Amino acid sequence: MNQRLGGDTRPIEPFGLEVQFDLSKGLSPEDGAALKALFLRHKLLLFRGQTLDREQQFGVLEHIGPVDRSSPLDYVMPDDPVLGTRHLAFHSDMHFAPFPAEGVSLLALDVEEQPSYTAFVNAAAAYNRLPDDEKHAVEGKRSVRAATPGVYEDELPYDLPEGMHSMERDVVMIHPETGEPIVYVARCSTSRIVGLDRKESSDLLHRLYDTIYDEAHMLKHWWRNGDLVIWDNLALQHARPSIEGITRRKLQRVTIATHEQSSQIPASYVSPVQVENWQVREGAK
Ligand SMILES: [Fe+2]
Numbered sequence: 001m002n003q004r005l006g007g008d009t010r011p012i013e014p015f016g017l018e019v020q021f022d023l024s025k026g027l028s029p030e031d032g033a034a035l036k037a038l039f040l041r042h043k044l045l046l047f048r049g050q051t052l053d054r055e056q057q058f059g060v061l062e063h064i065g066p067v068d069r070s071s072p073l074d075y076v077m078p079d080d081p082v083l084g085t086r087h088l089a090f091h092s093d094m095h096f097a098p099f100p101a102e103g104v105s106l107l108a109l110d111v112e113e114q115p116s117y118t119a120f121v122n123a124a125a126a127y128n129r130l131p132d133d134e135k136h137a138v139e140g141k142r143s144v145r146a147a148t149p150g151v152y153e154d155e156l157p158y159d160l161p162e163g164m165h166s167m168e169r170d171v172v173m174i175h176p177e178t179g180e181p182i183v184y185v186a187r188c189s190t191s192r193i194v195g196l197d198r199k200e201s202s203d204l205l206h207r208l209y210d211t212i213y214d215e216a217h218m219l220k221h222w223w224r225n226g227d228l229v230i231w232d233n234l235a236l237q238h239a240r241p242s243i244e245g246i247t248r249r250k251l252q253r254v255t256i257a258t259h260e261q262s263s264q265i266p267a268s269y270v271s272p273v274q275v276e277n278w279q280v281r282e283g284a285k
Contacts, residue, residue, distance in 0.1 A: 005031035006038055014217050015122050016044035016231075023060050023228070024051055032063030039064050039103065040178050043232040044120060046221070050107060050228045057107055057254045061230070065102055068257040072265065076106065076251040078243050085244045089188035090121060090213065090237040093255070096147040096167055096189065097264035102176070103256030104238075105230040110250040111223045116243055120219040124235040126212040127172065127181045134211075137204060141171040142194040143185050147266055155205070156191045158198050165266040168194060171208075175234055176258075182235050183208055212237070223249070 005027065008020035017038060027035060039045055052060065054074070058067045078085050094100040106118070127135070146156055147165035160166055171193065173184035187209050192201040221229055231238065233255070243249055255261065 004034065006034040009038075012044070012046060012219065014219060015042065015125065016046060016120075016219060017042040018046045018048070021047060022050075023047055024056060026056075026059060027063055035060070036064045039230060039232065043122060043124070043235050044219070045230045047228040047230075048224070049226040051226065052107055052228065052252075054252060054254070057105065057228070057252060060228075061103065061105055061254050061256050064230070065256040066258055068101065068255045068261050070260055070262050071253070071255050071257075072262045073253055075109075076249070076253055078246055078249055085242060085246075087242040088238075088240050089186075090119070090239040091186050091189055092123075092184070092237050093233050094261050094264065095184070095186060096145045096165065096266070097259075097261065098167075099257070099259035099264065101233045101255040101257040101261055103230060104233045105228060105254045105256075106251040107254075108223045108225050108227045108250075109252050110248050111225055112246060112248045113224060114222055115246055116240065116249055117220045117222045118229070119239045120221070120231065120236050121212055121214075121217060122236055123184065123212050124175065124178075124180045124182045125217065126208075126214075127183045129211050129214075129217075130183070130208075134207060138171045138183070138208070142168045143171050144168055144191045144194060145189055146191055148189055155187045155209075156189060158192045158201060160191050166191065173234060175232075178235075180235065183212055184234070185209075185212075186237055187213070223251070 005021045010018040012018055019038065061067045073082050076083065092100055093104055144166050146160055171185055173182045175182055185205060185208055190205060193204055196204065
Protein backbone atom coordinates (compact mmCIF):
# COMPACT_ATOMS: atom_id res chain seq x y z
CA MET A 1 0.00 0.00 0.00
CA ASN A 2 1.19 3.50 -0.79
CA GLN A 3 2.43 5.48 2.14
CA ARG A 4 1.71 9.17 2.44
CA LEU A 5 3.73 11.12 -0.15
CA GLY A 6 6.72 12.56 1.64
CA GLY A 7 6.80 9.83 4.28
CA ASP A 8 9.79 8.09 2.69
CA THR A 9 12.42 10.41 1.28
CA ARG A 10 16.17 10.69 0.82
CA PRO A 11 18.09 13.94 0.28
CA ILE A 12 20.11 14.22 -2.93
CA GLU A 13 23.45 16.03 -2.79
CA PRO A 14 24.00 18.90 -3.34
CA PHE A 15 20.24 19.59 -3.63
CA GLY A 16 16.99 17.85 -4.40
CA LEU A 17 14.97 15.08 -2.83
CA GLU A 18 14.32 11.48 -3.84
CA VAL A 19 10.77 10.48 -2.95
CA GLN A 20 9.57 6.88 -2.73
CA PHE A 21 6.02 6.79 -4.00
CA ASP A 22 4.06 5.06 -6.77
CA LEU A 23 2.49 7.94 -8.69
CA SER A 24 0.54 5.74 -11.13
CA LYS A 25 -2.61 5.56 -9.03
CA GLY A 26 -2.99 9.30 -8.82
CA LEU A 27 -2.65 11.54 -5.78
CA SER A 28 -5.09 12.40 -3.03
CA PRO A 29 -5.47 16.14 -2.34
CA GLU A 30 -3.23 15.68 0.72
CA ASP A 31 -0.52 13.93 -1.28
CA GLY A 32 -0.84 16.56 -4.01
CA ALA A 33 -0.34 19.34 -1.46
CA ALA A 34 2.70 17.49 -0.08
CA LEU A 35 4.10 17.18 -3.62
CA LYS A 36 3.81 20.92 -4.19
CA ALA A 37 5.36 21.78 -0.81
CA LEU A 38 8.31 19.44 -1.45
CA PHE A 39 8.76 20.83 -4.96
CA LEU A 40 8.90 24.43 -3.75
CA ARG A 41 11.22 23.56 -0.88
CA HIS A 42 13.69 21.23 -2.60
CA LYS A 43 13.34 22.49 -6.21
CA LEU A 44 14.14 19.07 -7.67
CA LEU A 45 12.25 15.86 -6.95
CA LEU A 46 13.20 12.39 -8.17
CA PHE A 47 10.72 9.51 -8.25
CA ARG A 48 12.24 6.23 -9.43
CA GLY A 49 10.52 3.25 -11.05
CA GLN A 50 7.52 5.17 -12.38
CA THR A 51 5.16 3.99 -15.11
CA LEU A 52 3.06 6.92 -16.28
CA ASP A 53 1.48 7.71 -19.59
CA ARG A 54 1.41 11.31 -20.68
CA GLU A 55 -2.05 11.96 -19.23
CA GLN A 56 -0.98 10.53 -15.86
CA GLN A 57 2.11 12.72 -15.87
CA PHE A 58 -0.12 15.75 -16.51
CA GLY A 59 -2.27 14.63 -13.60
CA VAL A 60 0.69 14.46 -11.22
CA LEU A 61 2.13 17.82 -12.29
CA GLU A 62 -1.27 19.50 -12.00
CA HIS A 63 -0.94 19.27 -8.24
CA ILE A 64 1.96 21.73 -8.47
CA GLY A 65 0.51 24.16 -11.02
CA PRO A 66 -1.27 24.49 -14.37
CA VAL A 67 0.22 22.19 -16.99
CA ASP A 68 0.97 23.26 -20.55
CA ARG A 69 -0.81 20.93 -22.96
CA SER A 70 0.38 22.75 -26.06
CA SER A 71 4.08 22.59 -25.29
CA PRO A 72 6.21 22.46 -28.43
CA LEU A 73 8.29 19.60 -27.05
CA ASP A 74 6.51 16.49 -25.75
CA TYR A 75 9.37 14.00 -25.93
CA VAL A 76 13.12 14.60 -25.75
CA MET A 77 14.82 12.14 -28.09
CA PRO A 78 18.05 12.04 -30.09
CA ASP A 79 16.05 12.63 -33.27
CA ASP A 80 13.67 15.26 -31.90
CA PRO A 81 13.34 18.14 -34.36
CA VAL A 82 13.77 20.91 -31.77
CA LEU A 83 16.90 20.00 -29.83
CA GLY A 84 18.60 17.25 -31.82
CA THR A 85 21.63 15.61 -30.27
CA ARG A 86 23.83 18.56 -29.50
CA HIS A 87 25.25 19.64 -26.18
CA LEU A 88 22.93 22.04 -24.36
CA ALA A 89 24.62 24.52 -22.04
CA PHE A 90 23.02 25.54 -18.74
CA HIS A 91 19.73 27.33 -19.29
CA SER A 92 16.23 27.80 -17.97
CA ASP A 93 13.61 26.72 -20.53
CA MET A 94 12.03 29.66 -22.35
CA HIS A 95 14.24 32.15 -20.47
CA PHE A 96 13.71 34.57 -23.36
CA ALA A 97 9.92 34.58 -22.99
CA PRO A 98 8.05 37.01 -20.74
CA PHE A 99 6.80 34.09 -18.62
CA PRO A 100 9.05 31.01 -18.68
CA ALA A 101 7.63 27.69 -17.50
CA GLU A 102 7.63 27.42 -13.70
CA GLY A 103 8.44 23.72 -13.74
CA VAL A 104 9.66 21.00 -16.07
CA SER A 105 9.43 17.23 -15.71
CA LEU A 106 11.06 14.43 -17.64
CA LEU A 107 10.16 10.75 -17.34
CA ALA A 108 12.64 8.24 -18.73
CA LEU A 109 10.52 5.93 -20.92
CA ASP A 110 13.35 4.18 -22.72
CA VAL A 111 16.98 5.00 -22.01
CA GLU A 112 20.26 3.15 -22.24
CA GLU A 113 21.53 2.54 -18.72
CA GLN A 114 24.11 5.07 -17.58
CA PRO A 115 25.24 6.75 -20.80
CA SER A 116 23.57 10.15 -20.34
CA TYR A 117 22.84 12.67 -17.65
CA THR A 118 21.13 15.99 -17.15
CA ALA A 119 23.05 18.45 -14.97
CA PHE A 120 21.47 21.03 -12.67
CA VAL A 121 22.59 24.13 -10.77
CA ASN A 122 20.57 26.08 -8.21
CA ALA A 123 20.51 29.80 -9.04
CA ALA A 124 18.46 30.66 -5.94
CA ALA A 125 21.17 29.13 -3.75
CA ALA A 126 23.73 30.96 -5.90
CA TYR A 127 22.10 34.27 -4.98
CA ASN A 128 22.48 33.40 -1.31
CA ARG A 129 26.16 32.60 -1.85
CA LEU A 130 26.86 36.01 -3.42
CA PRO A 131 28.85 38.36 -1.21
CA ASP A 132 26.89 41.42 -0.07
CA ASP A 133 28.67 43.77 -2.49
CA GLU A 134 27.67 41.51 -5.43
CA LYS A 135 24.07 41.44 -4.25
CA HIS A 136 24.25 45.22 -4.19
CA ALA A 137 25.84 45.30 -7.68
CA VAL A 138 22.97 43.36 -9.28
CA GLU A 139 20.18 45.19 -7.50
CA GLY A 140 17.77 46.72 -10.03
CA LYS A 141 19.92 45.65 -12.98
CA ARG A 142 18.49 44.36 -16.25
CA SER A 143 20.09 41.95 -18.68
CA VAL A 144 19.71 41.26 -22.40
CA ARG A 145 18.65 37.70 -23.19
CA ALA A 146 18.68 36.05 -26.61
CA ALA A 147 16.19 33.52 -27.89
CA THR A 148 18.58 30.63 -28.13
CA PRO A 149 17.80 27.34 -26.40
CA GLY A 150 21.04 27.02 -24.50
CA VAL A 151 23.23 26.05 -27.40
CA TYR A 152 26.22 28.32 -27.01
CA GLU A 153 29.21 26.43 -25.67
CA ASP A 154 30.83 29.61 -24.47
CA GLU A 155 29.24 32.86 -23.50
CA LEU A 156 26.99 34.88 -25.69
CA PRO A 157 28.70 37.97 -27.18
CA TYR A 158 27.98 41.52 -25.92
CA ASP A 159 26.71 42.38 -29.41
CA LEU A 160 24.14 39.86 -30.56
CA PRO A 161 24.20 38.44 -34.08
CA GLU A 162 21.95 40.37 -36.42
CA GLY A 163 18.38 39.15 -36.46
CA MET A 164 18.61 37.19 -33.21
CA HIS A 165 15.58 37.89 -31.04
CA SER A 166 16.35 39.37 -27.63
CA MET A 167 14.57 40.80 -24.63
CA GLU A 168 15.48 42.52 -21.39
CA ARG A 169 14.70 41.08 -18.00
CA ASP A 170 15.67 41.56 -14.38
CA VAL A 171 19.01 40.06 -13.40
CA VAL A 172 17.44 39.01 -10.12
CA MET A 173 14.09 37.27 -10.54
CA ILE A 174 11.82 36.98 -7.55
CA HIS A 175 10.26 33.53 -7.48
CA PRO A 176 6.49 33.99 -7.92
CA GLU A 177 5.61 31.42 -5.24
CA THR A 178 8.46 31.36 -2.73
CA GLY A 179 9.55 34.99 -3.03
CA GLU A 180 13.17 33.84 -3.17
CA PRO A 181 15.63 35.91 -5.23
CA ILE A 182 17.19 34.00 -8.15
CA VAL A 183 20.24 35.05 -10.20
CA TYR A 184 18.46 34.74 -13.52
CA VAL A 185 21.34 35.01 -15.98
CA ALA A 186 22.88 32.19 -18.02
CA ARG A 187 26.24 32.10 -19.75
CA CYS A 188 24.84 30.78 -23.02
CA SER A 189 21.93 33.18 -23.33
CA THR A 190 22.72 36.46 -21.55
CA SER A 191 24.64 38.87 -23.73
CA ARG A 192 25.11 41.84 -21.41
CA ILE A 193 23.98 43.87 -18.44
CA VAL A 194 22.01 46.93 -19.51
CA GLY A 195 23.79 50.23 -18.82
CA LEU A 196 27.25 48.73 -18.32
CA ASP A 197 30.10 48.95 -20.82
CA ARG A 198 31.74 45.82 -22.22
CA LYS A 199 34.26 45.39 -19.47
CA GLU A 200 31.93 46.19 -16.57
CA SER A 201 29.26 43.91 -17.98
CA SER A 202 31.68 41.07 -18.67
CA ASP A 203 33.32 41.35 -15.23
CA LEU A 204 30.00 41.31 -13.39
CA LEU A 205 28.60 38.44 -15.45
CA HIS A 206 31.76 36.39 -14.93
CA ARG A 207 31.54 36.83 -11.19
CA LEU A 208 27.89 35.69 -11.31
CA TYR A 209 28.73 32.70 -13.54
CA ASP A 210 31.57 31.65 -11.23
CA THR A 211 29.03 31.45 -8.41
CA ILE A 212 26.18 29.82 -10.36
CA TYR A 213 28.31 27.23 -12.16
CA ASP A 214 30.55 26.27 -9.25
CA GLU A 215 31.00 22.52 -9.74
CA ALA A 216 30.90 21.93 -6.00
CA HIS A 217 27.19 22.83 -6.12
CA MET A 218 26.28 21.00 -9.35
CA LEU A 219 24.03 17.94 -9.58
CA LYS A 220 24.26 15.34 -12.32
CA HIS A 221 21.33 13.00 -12.73
CA TRP A 222 22.20 9.82 -14.66
CA TRP A 223 19.01 8.54 -16.28
CA ARG A 224 17.52 5.13 -15.57
CA ASN A 225 14.27 3.80 -16.98
CA GLY A 226 11.32 4.91 -14.89
CA ASP A 227 13.01 7.98 -13.43
CA LEU A 228 10.72 10.98 -13.13
CA VAL A 229 12.53 14.22 -12.35
CA ILE A 230 10.48 17.34 -11.64
CA TRP A 231 12.35 20.61 -11.26
CA ASP A 232 11.81 24.29 -10.67
CA ASN A 233 12.64 25.86 -14.03
CA LEU A 234 13.02 29.35 -12.55
CA ALA A 235 15.33 28.57 -9.64
CA LEU A 236 17.36 25.86 -11.40
CA GLN A 237 19.24 25.76 -14.68
CA HIS A 238 19.80 22.50 -16.52
CA ALA A 239 22.26 21.27 -19.15
CA ARG A 240 23.22 18.09 -20.94
CA PRO A 241 26.26 16.86 -22.82
CA SER A 242 26.00 15.85 -26.47
CA ILE A 243 23.94 12.70 -26.97
CA GLU A 244 25.46 11.98 -30.37
CA GLY A 245 25.73 8.22 -30.78
CA ILE A 246 23.07 7.45 -28.17
CA THR A 247 20.14 5.76 -29.87
CA ARG A 248 17.79 5.11 -26.92
CA ARG A 249 16.98 8.20 -24.88
CA LYS A 250 13.27 8.88 -24.84
CA LEU A 251 12.16 11.27 -22.11
CA GLN A 252 8.49 12.22 -21.74
CA ARG A 253 8.27 15.95 -21.03
CA VAL A 254 5.51 17.82 -19.23
CA THR A 255 5.81 21.43 -18.10
CA ILE A 256 4.10 23.49 -15.45
CA ALA A 257 3.34 26.89 -16.94
CA THR A 258 0.93 29.57 -15.83
CA HIS A 259 1.35 31.06 -19.30
CA GLU A 260 1.25 28.86 -22.41
CA GLN A 261 4.79 28.52 -23.73
CA SER A 262 4.27 28.03 -27.48
CA SER A 263 2.43 31.35 -27.86
CA GLN A 264 5.45 33.13 -26.38
CA ILE A 265 7.98 31.82 -28.88
CA PRO A 266 9.06 34.79 -31.01
CA ALA A 267 8.95 34.51 -34.79
CA SER A 268 12.71 35.02 -34.84
CA TYR A 269 13.41 32.16 -32.44
CA VAL A 270 16.76 30.54 -33.23
CA SER A 271 16.76 26.76 -33.03
CA PRO A 272 19.90 24.75 -32.22
CA VAL A 273 20.19 23.74 -35.84
CA GLN A 274 20.00 27.38 -36.97
CA VAL A 275 22.61 28.42 -34.41
CA GLU A 276 24.88 25.64 -35.56
CA ASN A 277 24.54 26.89 -39.12
CA TRP A 278 25.14 30.47 -38.00
CA GLN A 279 28.27 29.48 -36.08
CA VAL A 280 29.61 27.59 -39.07
CA ARG A 281 28.87 30.56 -41.32
CA GLU A 282 30.50 33.07 -38.95
CA GLY A 283 33.47 30.80 -38.46
CA ALA A 284 33.92 30.54 -42.21
CA LYS A 285 34.16 34.31 -42.66
FE1 LIG B 1 15.90 22.72 -21.49
